[in-house]
Amino acid sequence: MATDEDRLLGDLAERLRHDDPRFFHALEAGTPYPPREYRHGTAWLTLAVALGGLALGIVIGHGLLIAGGLVLAGIAGHLFDPDRARARTGRGTPPPSW
Incomplete structure (x- = not known):
């Protein structure tokens, strides 16, 4: 039993x-x-592309490339979050209130 x-x-x-x-x-x-x-393989690749686009945008002075690089860097930062699945599904315990 x-x-x-x-x-x-x-x-x-x-x-x-x-x-x-x-x-x-x-x-x-x-x-x-x-x-x-x-x-974090996808996150590192996204961050590398973001930094490359940001650097290229700064060098040639193109605002759209700079904005795109910053947006991709934000996406890469989100991909590094270990609790992104919990945040997406809403499962798990809420953070403690201090």
């Missing part, structure tokens, strides 16, 4: 499998793989 702890661990494993299947399968196989919160 399964105990409450076994049921809770099973629920936790199922939630992990649903939230980040790549990490779950790597954990199950015993091969380390960073969780989704620590994978």
